[in-house]
Amino acid sequence: MSHARPGLTTCSQYDAALHALSAARQRWAETSVNRRLALLRQIKDALAGIASAWVAAAAAAKGLPAGDPLAGEEWLAGPCALMVGCNGLIATLEQLEEKTFLRRIPLRTLADGRLALRVVPGTLWDRLLLSGVRAEIWMQPGVTRAHLDRYAARAYDIPPAARQGKLALVLGAGNVASTAPLDVLHKLFIENQVCLLKLNPVNDYLHDLLAQALAPVIAMDALRIVTGDARAGAWLTTHPVVDEIHITGSRDTHDVIVWGEGETARQRRAAGTPLNPRRVTSELGGVSPTIIVPGPWSEADIAFQAQQLATQKMNNGGFNCVASQVLILQQGWEPATALLNQLYRLIAANTRPDYYPGAENRLTDFRLRARQPLEIARGDALPLIVANTDDDPGFCQQEVFGPGLSVTRLEADSAESFLRQAIGYANQRLQGTLGANIVIHPRTRKAIGRKRFNALIAELRYGTVAINCWSGVAFLLAPCPWGAFPGHTLDDIQSGRGKVHNSFMLEKTERTVIEAPFRPFPRSLWHGELTLMPLPPWFITHRGQEAVAQRLVDFYHRPRWRKLPALLWRALRG
Numbered sequence: 056m057s058h059a060r061p062g063l064t065t066c067s068q069y070d071a072a073l074h075a076l077s078a079a080r081q082r083w084a085e086t087s088v089n090r091r092l093a094l095l096r097q098i099k100d101a102l103a104g105i106a107s108a109w110v111a112a113a114a115a116a117k118g119l120p121a122g123d124p125l126a127g128e129e130w131l132a133g134p135c136a137l138m139v140g141c142n143g144l145i146a147t148l149e150q151l152e153e154k155t156f157l158r159r160i161p162l163r164t165l166a167d168g169r170l171a172l173r174v175v176p177g178t179l180w181d182r183l184l185l186s187g188v189r190a191e192i193w194m195q196p197g198v199t200r201a202h203l204d205r206y207a208a209r210a211y212d213i214p215p216a217a218r219q220g221k222l223a224l225v226l227g228a229g230n231v232a233s234t235a236p237l238d239v240l241h242k243l244f245i246e247n248q249v250c251l252l253k254l255n256p257v258n259d260y261l262h263d264l265l266a267q268a269l270a271p272v273i274a275m276d277a278l279r280i281v282t283g284d285a286r287a288g289a290w291l292t293t294h295p296v297v298d299e300i301h302i303t304g305s306r307d308t309h310d311v312i313v314w315g316e317g318e319t320a321r322q323r324r325a326a327g328t329p330l331n332p333r334r335v336t337s338e339l340g341g342v343s344p345t346i347i348v349p350g351p352w353s354e355a356d357i358a359f360q361a362q363q364l365a366t367q368k369m370n371n372g373g374f375n376c377v378a379s380q381v382l383i384l385q386q387g388w389e390p391a392t393a394l395l396n397q398l399y400r401l402i403a404a405n406t407r408p409d410y411y412p413g414a415e416n417r418l419t420d421f422r423l424r425a426r427q428p429l430e431i432a433r434g435d436a437l438p439l440i441v442a443n444t445d446d447d448p449g450f451c452q453q454e455v456f457g458p459g460l461s462v463t464r465l466e467a468d469s470a471e472s473f474l475r476q477a478i479g480y481a482n483q484r485l486q487g488t489l490g491a492n493i494v495i496h497p498r499t500r501k502a503i504g505r506k507r508f509n510a511l512i513a514e515l516r517y518g519t520v521a522i523n524c525w526s527g528v529a530f531l532l533a534p535c536p537w538g539a540f541p542g543h544t545l546d547d548i549q550s551g552r553g554k555v556h557n558s559f560m561l562e563k564t565e566r567t568v569i570e571a572p573f574r575p576f577p578r579s580l581w582h583g584e585l586t587l588m589p590l591p592p593w594f595i596t597h598r599g600q601e602a603v604a605q606r607l608v609d610f611y612h613r614p615r616w617r618k619l620p621a622l623l624w625r626a627l628r629g
Contacts, residue, residue: 069291070281071516073222073251077296078221079276080249084274086214091244092148097271099141103612106134109264110605113232116260117372118408125271125407127600129232131593135604136233136531137240137268138611143533143558144244151211154204156559162200163345167513168202168507170194174534174559175569180614183623184195184607187586190522190535190569193513198563206355207599208560210247221298223248224291228303228338229255230374230411231530238301239278241555248299249277255304257412280591286619294329301555303376305454306339306548313435313545324546333598335545335551338538340454341377341487346477349388349470350496358392359575360494361397362596367492367525368439369402373458374411376550377490377519377526380455381444383477386464399431399439402458405595408432421459424449444484450512452486470499471507478515488540489515489550490526497573512568516540518550520571528593533558535567576627588626599625 113129114121150156161173175190186389196627198206210218211413223242227235235252240247254262259282261566272278283291292300292312302309306449315330323330337622352360367379384391408416418437422428425442432438437458444450444463449463457512465480467473474493500508512520518539519526529535536557539550543566554564571591572584579586590596592603 058404066287068289068291069251069281069283069413070294072281073291073294073296075276076249076251076279080222081218082220083243083249083275084218084220084247085588088148088211090149092145094271094275095141095145095148095244097557099612101139102134102138102141102268103269103608105264105267106130106608107605109133109261111126111233112260112264114525116258117410123407124598124601125595127592127604128595128600130601130608131234131531132371132605135608137236138239138529138608139422140233140558144240147208147558148244149587154207157207160559162203164200164438165193165513166510167196169196169565170198170200171561171568175532177246177534180610183587183619184610186576186588187572187584188528188530188569188570188588190532190567192534192536192559192561192567193565194561195541195563195565198340205335206562207563208245210245210541210560218247221246221248222296223250223299223301224294224297225250225252225298225377226288226292226302226308226527227252227254228376229257230376230604232258234260234303234338235261236269238303238555239269240628241557242301243272243277245560247555248459250279251297252278252280252500253291253320254280254282256282261523274496287313290502292333292518297333299336300331301336301553304340308337309335309337311501319584324485327546329545336538336555337548337551338376338555339548339551340456341489341539341550342380342454342617343377343450343487343490343492344381344383344477344485345379345492345494346383346392346474346479346481347394348446348474348477348493348495348499349385349390349467350392350499352390352496354393355578356496357394357397358572360573361394361401362590362594363494363523363525364394364398365401365405365532366595367527368398368460369405369458370525370527372409372411372436372591374414374456375527376454377530378456379492380460381485382460382462383452383483384462384464385470385473386466399429399441402439403431403433406436407455408435409437411456417455418457420461421450421457427487435603444485451484454487471503471511474511475566478511480515482516486552488517488543490521491515491519492520492524492526495573496525497584517566518554519567519569522568523573524569524571525593526569527568528571529569530556531593532556532569535569536561536564537567541565544616592626599628602620
């Protein structure tokens with residue numbers, strides 16, 4: 056068996072690591088809250104020490120030249136996301152007694168009786184640094200105000216001596232650097248499980264850096280980090296001491312783990328008898344839509360939202376599980392032409408290297424299935440290929456994971472009718488339920504009416520729904536559960552099962568609804584939208600995003616009022 060370095064390289068070493076974890080799992084399950092708080096604070100300090108090296112390594116691995124503003128993406132989706140995750144868990148654990156952390160969450164009851172929790176903004180820092188951004192967690196039916204505490208931090212309801220320690224295998228993502236360590240924090244601090252983290256080979260360069268950042272829990276034998284190829288991963292999934300598995304990756308990889316391969320896998324599926332009987336949770340991506348609701352858009356609106364759409368498609372080079380893949384437009388809506396032209400121009404200027412393995416082959420397949428593909432050159436990078444969804448059924452069922460985009464146009468006689476049809480299209484035609492985006496003018500939304508709009512959103516069956524925002528932003532926010540819409544089965548897994556992140560440690564969540572202002576500052580103020588955010592720092596067009604993101608990491612490490620002026624000034628410059 057061949058394996059990548061660094062990390063453990065032989066089955067005997069994997070075996071030794073697993074047995075060390077197994078021996079410590081009960082001790083970890085019984086670890087006190089105060090000790091866990093100390094560990095999280097130590098992780099924050101260690102993370103701050105290696106953050107610059109982490110970003111430099113990620114930028115080099117992805118071919119970003121020194122000084123490229125897009126290195127800001129690596130700060131935001133790397134050390135910043137992990138630092139925010141630590142802060143969220145600390146805040147909850149500090150208020151764990153009688154679950155007082157729930158008391159500071161504004162609640163509302165939706166029209167259908169379900170409970171919604173407004174988790175962003177949750178702090179004064181949120182109001183300043185995420186000005187105008189709001190996020191709610193919509194709970195599953197049956198969760199009430201009176202009994203909310205039953206569905207929060209349930210692992211801590213069990214007395215330490217009565218807890219049963221478990222060992223989880225975490226198969227990490229290969230794209231976004233913080234995904235794997237955030238999954239580990241979820242297993243350790245929310246599900247009470249020690250972890251063996253196997254990095255995706257694409258991210259093997261992170262091994263030593265993550266080992267430094269997570270050294271406090273490694274020292275307690277609560278975590279081991281290893282590298283290895285697909286065969287190593289397969290061997291680990293069947294190890295007898297592994298109790299549970301969490302995977303971030305593809306449907307195909309998930310199905311091989313659960314069912315096996317070939318005809319025997321088909322027979323197991325038909326019989327409902329998985330090859331791997333362990334509990335398997337997963338985040339598996341999908342074909343993410345962006346629904347663009349027709350409305351009275353100005354030229355300035357078109358220019359700003361084109362940057363939004365370009366970010367949804369090309370953040371991290373397009374190698375995201377929630378990268379927008381299908382644009383849904385109303386047939387005959389005139390501003391669409393100008394919007395698409397500006398979108399293509401912005402993507403043409405995004406010439407970063409296509410670092411993720413297999414991108415060229417996947418894009419070639421995408422191009423060959425299109426009847427008359429539009430090809431947008433991107434310098435030396437792979438072109439953007441634009442197709443129509445009706446060219447091939449595969450455009451709705453296969454995640455391209457790269458610079459491929461398809462467009463569908465629906466006939467409708469009103470904005471509300473269009474939105475209703477677009478939601479039906481996304482639910483019924485597109486594979487996956489991880490994230491969906493809606494772009495809608497405030498006047499259009501007002502004309503539909505709040506009650507009706509909320510009812511339509513409730514019909515959109517995705518784990519994260521972003522309104523005038525990108526669903527990927529919710530990934531960066533610790534309180535927001537991340538995962539597919541609940542209800543998928545092992546034999547039709549779609550975007551996976553289970554949720555991660557979720558610093559309030561909630562169970563029975565259904566979706567996150569995140570929204571941002573339709574217009575940036577200062578235009579927002581002229582139209583009554585309360586935000587001080589100009590160009591959001593996660594936009595690929597933000598020229599200062601590296602400086603902003605670096606300052607954010609420093610701020611979230613140790614929040615201080617004196618740090619805010621420089622941070623806000625750099626953000627305001629756009």
